[in-house]
Amino acid sequence: xxxxSRVEDPSVGTRxxxxxxxxxxxxxxxxxVSRPLFWLLPALVFITVFQLYPVFxxxxxxxxxxxxxxxxxxxxxxxxYRRLLGSERFYSTLRxxxxxxxxxxxxxxxxxxxxxxxIDYGVRRGLRGPLLTRVVVLSAxxxxxIIIGLVWRIMLLETNVGVVNNALDRLGFGxxxxxxxxxxxxxxxxxxxAWRGTAFSMIMFYAGLKRVPDELYRAAKVxxxxxxxxFRYVTLPQLxxxxxxxxxxxxxxxxxxxxxxxALTNGGPGRATEVIALSMYKTAFNSYQMGMAAxxxxxxxxxxxxxxxxxxxxxxxxxxx
Amino acid sequence: MAGSTDTTVDGRRAxxxxxxxxxxxxxxLTYLVYALAIAFFLFPVLWxxxxxxxxxxxxxxxxxxxxxxxxxxxxxxxxxxxxxxxMGNTLFVAVLSVTxxxxxxxxxxxxFSRFRFRGRRTLLLAVLGxxxxxxxxxxxxxxxxxxxxxxxxxxxxLVLLYIGLQIPFSLWLLKGYFDTIPTELDKxxxxxxxxxxxxxxxxxxxxxxxxxxxxxIFNFVLTWSEFVMAYTMLSSGGEGxxxxxxxIYVFDNQLATQWTNVAAAAVVGIxxxxxxxxxxxxxxVRGLTEGAVKG
Numbered sequence: 124x125x126x127x128s129r130v131e132d133p134s135v136g137t138r139x140x141x142x143x144x145x146x147x148x149x150x151x152x153x154x155x156v157s158r159p160l161f162w163l164l165p166a167l168v169f170i171t172v173f174q175l176y177p178v179f180x181x182x183x184x185x186x187x188x189x190x191x192x193x194x195x196x197x198x199x200x201x202x203x204y205r206r207l208l209g210s211e212r213f214y215s216t217l218r219x220x221x222x223x224x225x226x227x228x229x230x231x232x233x234x235x236x237x238x239x240x241x242i243d244y245g246v247r248r249g250l251r252g253p254l255l256t257r258v259v260v261l262s263a264x265x266x267x268x269i270i271i272g273l274v275w276r277i278m279l280l281e282t283n284v285g286v287v288n289n290a291l292d293r294l295g296f297g298x299x300x301x302x303x304x305x306x307x308x309x310x311x312x313x314x315x316x317a318w319r320g321t322a323f324s325m326i327m328f329y330a331g332l333k334r335v336p337d338e339l340y341r342a343a344k345v346x347x348x349x350x351x352x353x354f355r356y357v358t359l360p361q362l363x364x365x366x367x368x369x370x371x372x373x374x375x376x377x378x379x380x381x382x383x384x385x386a387l388t389n390g391g392p393g394r395a396t397e398v399i400a401l402s403m404y405k406t407a408f409n410s411y412q413m414g415m416a417a418x419x420x421x422x423x424x425x426x427x428x429x430x431x432x433x434x435x436x437x438x439x440x441x442x443x444x
Numbered sequence: 445m446a447g448s449t450d451t452t453v454d455g456r457r458a459x460x461x462x463x464x465x466x467x468x469x470x471x472x473l474t475y476l477v478y479a480l481a482i483a484f485f486l487f488p489v490l491w492x493x494x495x496x497x498x499x500x501x502x503x504x505x506x507x508x509x510x511x512x513x514x515x516x517x518x519x520x521x522x523x524x525x526x527x528x529x530x531m532g533n534t535l536f537v538a539v540l541s542v543t544x545x546x547x548x549x550x551x552x553x554x555x556f557s558r559f560r561f562r563g564r565r566t567l568l569l570a571v572l573g574x575x576x577x578x579x580x581x582x583x584x585x586x587x588x589x590x591x592x593x594x595x596x597x598x599x600x601x602l603v604l605l606y607i608g609l610q611i612p613f614s615l616w617l618l619k620g621y622f623d624t625i626p627t628e629l630d631k632x633x634x635x636x637x638x639x640x641x642x643x644x645x646x647x648x649x650x651x652x653x654x655x656x657x658x659x660x661i662f663n664f665v666l667t668w669s670e671f672v673m674a675y676t677m678l679s680s681g682g683e684g685x686x687x688x689x690x691x692i693y694v695f696d697n698q699l700a701t702q703w704t705n706v707a708a709a710a711v712v713g714i715x716x717x718x719x720x721x722x723x724x725x726x727x728x729v730r731g732l733t734e735g736a737v738k739g
Contacts, residue, residue, distance in 0.1 A: 156640040159564075162555030165548045166571075166611050173586065173608025174574045180585035241477040250471060252478040257729070258722055263485045265721045267669035269689045270713045273696055274488050277495065277703060277710075284503045284703055286491050293507070318485065330733040350470070371576075379578030382671040386693060400580045407584055408676070417584050424581045431576055 184417035191411040203418035220398040224377040235324025243332040264322030272386025275315040305395035331365030495707035518708035530691035538667040541606040549614045557622030574612040597681035621655030658731035
């Protein structure tokens with residue numbers, strides 16, 4: 124316990140002497156490694172440089188007229204926000220992001236929970252197929268987002284090359300404008316997003332299900348609860364913490380979606396699938412207006428944090444963290 | 445756990461009972477779910493594979509999954525486009541990033557788990573809070589920072605960036621693992637004369653391995669697939685710097701109508717990472733389900 128020795132003695136001289144004694148006793152390395160800072164410092168430095176500082180910086184940039192193509196920069200204060208709130212494009216992206224996110228959260232959590240339950244059931248019953256299903260769904264998740272966008276674009280092409288339209292055409296439905304009709308394009312983006320994102324909810328729910336003690340099910344059975352009642356009164360309450368985490372993460376992820384949409388529709392047709400992140404990126408790197416783009420990013424951040432805060436209230440998770 | 449088929453056939457086997465019929469019903473339903481899920485999640489990949497093996501003329505006509513006149517021509521063209529170089533870049537960046545993340549995160553996770561100091565909880569929550577900030581939100585200042593540091597158009601810069609961005613989540617996950625290991629192990633090691641460094645190295649590293657595996661696999665997949673940061677930081681550099689995702693994106697934009705080539709590029713982008721993941725997903729899922737992934 125020597126390494127932990129707190130110095131109670133107020134005298135500086137003794138303290139120094141004791142420190143030196145400790146160092147010589149334990150060696151400088153031992154002394155160093157008994158301080159938490161030694162262990163945390165590298166991580167904290169990285170977080171400060173690549174996360175904390177950029178967050179402040181994006182706020183600062185949003186108050187300026189900084190541009191990618193000129194080195195001059197002056198403070199315009201809230202001008203960027205004023206312009207943003209006055210532009211139709213902004214409300215359009217807000218609406219698209221909202222619809223996309225709500226649809227994604229509902230779809231991915233619904234499908235993910237359903238798959239997790241069926242896989243857990245299959246494993247408990249010793250059925251064949253849960254492993255294969257799990258691996259296939261997870262594989263979709265790890266395909267790079269850009270390539271998912273590309274793959275779905277090829278599938279949904281509005282010619283005979285697009286397999287979906289080819290099949291629909293043969294069945295006599297004609298060509299469906301999956302990517303060139305505004306509403307259908309949004310639907311396509313949501314579908315591709317679910318194809319990718321469902322695996323995450325599935326694996327989280329599955330991990331949660333595995334942690335439900337068998338005794339609880341047995342006890343419920345003894346009390347005469349049928350499968351549905353067991354699901355309602357045992358499974359769901361036990362999954363509440365996981366549900367909370369998954370909902371928050373899927374929401375954050377959907378609100379900030381970028382790469383898949385970038386590759387699938389690039390926001391089109393028109394601005395029908397342009398989410399906030401996409402609009403921000405285009406403002407920065409196509410129109411070179413970094414200040415405006417930063418303001419858009421700040422709005423995105425504020426939206427994300429607000430939604431998260433609402434979740435914290437609704438779920439009332441306080442006693443579980 | 446895997447393979448233990450404890451079919452809980454209740455004590456009483458009363459011939460054909462309702463509960464048994466109901467169970468077959470559930471089994472049937474479950475198989476249906478499996479079939480639908482496999483079809484939905486596998487089909488796009490299979491379809492792209494099928495397209496990639498066709499001749500350019502065959503894409504317009506046939507719906508068959510196995511092309512009647514298979515051709516590797518599109519792969520030849522794709523390989524000529526420099527895709528192997530991009531893959532090499534991606535591998536390099538992903539391996540270095542994962543190594544860096546582990547080197548930085550493991551000690552920090554140990555620190556948060558084993559020390560009690562003032563402000564620990566606050567600091568931990570702050571680190572956790574960064575998970576709510578998506579990288580896309582801070583991509584503009586990150587670009588400026590990297591430009592100031594002269595780290596755009598460099599793989600080393602991208603690696604540093606990935607390490608910085610992935611620390612919060614990895615730290616959170618690993619700390620959860622350290623928390624599941626009883627501190628008695630630390631005490632025993634201390635009595636045997638280990639300092640903290642030796643304790644971590646010789647005593648704690650083994651039990652925490654499943655967690656390290658999860659963090660490594662997760663981050664490898666993530667950095668392998670990452671697009672926004674790579675595209676933003678490396679675009680101004682030459683094609684030789686590209687990562688796989690960005691290379692394929694640029695390639696796709698250049699020849700948007702040669703679908704067999706685009707499909708072949710997609711397949712080349714998908715296959716290695718899926719093989720990697722399928723080989724290791726057991727450790728990934730096991731680590732996730734057995735470790736205490738809690739706040």
